[in-house]
Amino acid sequence: MIVNRLEERAKHKEHKAGEKVFQSTYEVIERIALETIKEHKDLIGEITLSKAPKASLELAVLKILNKRNYKVVDVSRKDLVKDVIDHILGYGLLQPYLDMEDCSGIFINGPDNCWIKVGKEIKRVNVSFGSIDNLKSYIRTTIQANLKGELNDDKALAKFEDPVNKLRIICAIDPVAHISPTAVFRKHKGEAFSLNDLVEMDMLTIELAEDLKRYGRAGANFIFCGRGGSGKTTLMRALLEEVQEELRILTMEEHGELFLKHPNAVQLLVKRNTKGEVYGIEELSDMGLLMTIDMYVFGEIRGAEAMSFYNGAFAGNISWTTGHSGDARKILRKMMINMKMSGTNLSDEILLDMLYESVNIIVFLDKFTVGEVVEVVPEEKEGKKYNTIWKLEKTNNQVTFIEGQHIKVGKLKSADMINKLAENKLLREEDTEVDMVVNSTTACIGNIPNNKPN
Structure with missing residues (x-):
């Protein structure tokens, strides 16, 4: 209390x-x-x-x-x-900024050096703690004592959670922060952005949003990737709210960020032990079979939990997650490295093949903007497995934001993605060059073009 x-x-x-x-x-x-x-x-x-x-x-x-x-x-x-x-x-001198609706982050770099992130803009604000001792006292008494975490000389870097105010706070004191104590506040929006909100904020166009929404409702497996703070979870959450209400969703997160309003969402937390291993994901995935779960969502994969998660995806579960990557074409190799951390003796080639078969769509985000949408085509040869559907033609690339035009540059090629759309009557003629054969109960690919290079 x-x-x-x-x-x-x-x-x-x-x-x-x-x-x-x-x-x-x-x-x-x-x-x-x-x-x-x-x-x-x-x-x-x-x-x-x-x-x-x-x-x-x-x-x-x-x-x-x-x-x-x-x-x-x-x-x-x-x-x-x-x-x-x-x-x-509250949080003292920082409370007025935390009260700002569009503030998503606060960065304290020193006693007289504080920045906030509002929308896509990061700016310095006039906040002064007066001295290093005062800032350290603030961290210990306003953050640590309130949220009951451990922060001392032996554990000088710590993460705190404030679920009531939807805050995640990272603090560092000496001897780790050897120049000045630091703190980073990450604030999750009280009312999550809808897909329409994100269109209005120029994260993506309405046409691109409509494509992603259709892919999601068809049961596509997604990875949303990018750097920290690029909007991965924000977009995934908005798209999750757009899937069918009768679809049962199980979300698994280390820290609550999704806060879905979807009426059939079961939202659970998992824990990471001192070795960095997530315990609970395999049990939750197995329990999902008894809970009649249709869709599995893991907040962010960054370790050995990738093995259990993609075993489920490979078995046919609808699976969505986020991951850190600087490029859409690097995220599957990063996930493969995470799978290796589980101790598996499967080869890199087999693990990559599992991922190619388990992931349909990769959405890469940069500075709160969709940079690229890539389809994974497992039937293609190595080097040709990534098919760009949408890309951003940049016109202005600044430190904190990107401007440009989203252009649709490709058509769907993978049999799995095309069939998922067709079976759910969501396939459009302009989606693919494949001839479709459809009857009253099923939809399947008729003629798949030979995708060999010219």
């Missing part, structure tokens, strides 16, 4: 109360907050339990300000009261 966190904060700072003088706005806010905590602990507890209005705490803070005659240059009394409340109940 937050009251326990406040008690720990008070104990942490009490012995320094008579030693320090105010050197920054942060210290003034912290001093007022500490006094408020000591005098109004019960009231704060009631507010956190929604048994008392926040206005009552604002009045208590204002009385302390008047009694002590605290003043901060260029900060109004009203703003100072809000900063103190944010410090007690």
Whole structure:
């Protein structure tokens, strides 16, 4: 509970109360907050339990300000009261930015060096903790004490989860952060972006979105790849909301990010042990057979869990995941390396063949924009197994965003992908050059063109 966190904060700072003088706005806010905590602990507890209005705490803070005659240059009394409340109940100086609807990340690189990500833009903001000691105190008392993680000299790099506010926070202190403590906040949107939202944000065009939606509803197996923060999970989540309501989905994540509203989604968490191995995915996949699961979604594959996941995909499960890669054509080889981490004695060639047979569509994202959509064609020879369907013609490539035009450059070639669309009556004439033979109950490929090079 937050009251326990406040008690720990008070104990942490009490012995320094008579030693320090105010050197920054942060210290003034912290001093007022500490006094408020000591005098109004019960009231704060009631507010956190929604048994008392926040206005009552604002009045208590204002009385302390008047009694002590605290003043901060260029900060109004009203703003100072809000900063103190944010410090007690939230994330202090960072709370106004976390409250911004479009803010997805905050990066603290030093006591006077803070950046935020809003939409596709990353910009520096006027946030100052005043000193390295103050920033370290903030990390320990506002983050660590609140979220109950371990952070000390022996474990100086730690990850914290705040599921209530949908935050993932990475913190580093000395001796790992040898120049300055650092913290990275990743914030997941309260209301997830819909596919239409992403079209309006120019992540993709409506035509490209419609193709991906049809592939998903046909039962295609997807990998969404790209660098960190490129929009992989955001797009996967939007497309998952578009699959049929009667389709039963099992999601498996280390950290809750999807928060699906799909009425048939079963959303579970898995854990990674000290060796980096995910335990639970094989059991969950097996249990899925008893739960009548149609579709398996793993938030992000980055280790040996790839073996269990793609065993299921190879067996016919509809499977979606994300992975880190700088190119659509490199992600399957990276997944193969992850499969090798399971200790399997299968050869690279066999593992790659499993992946070629298990993945239909690779979507590569860069800077919150779809850069390429590639079909995997297992029946092609090595070197010809990747078929580009959509690509982005770049016109402006900046550090934080890309502009360009999405162009459809290819047609579907793989028998599996074409049949999935045809069987679900989602195949369009312009999707492929293959002649289709369709009767009232089935759809299958009639004549597959010879895809040998000219």
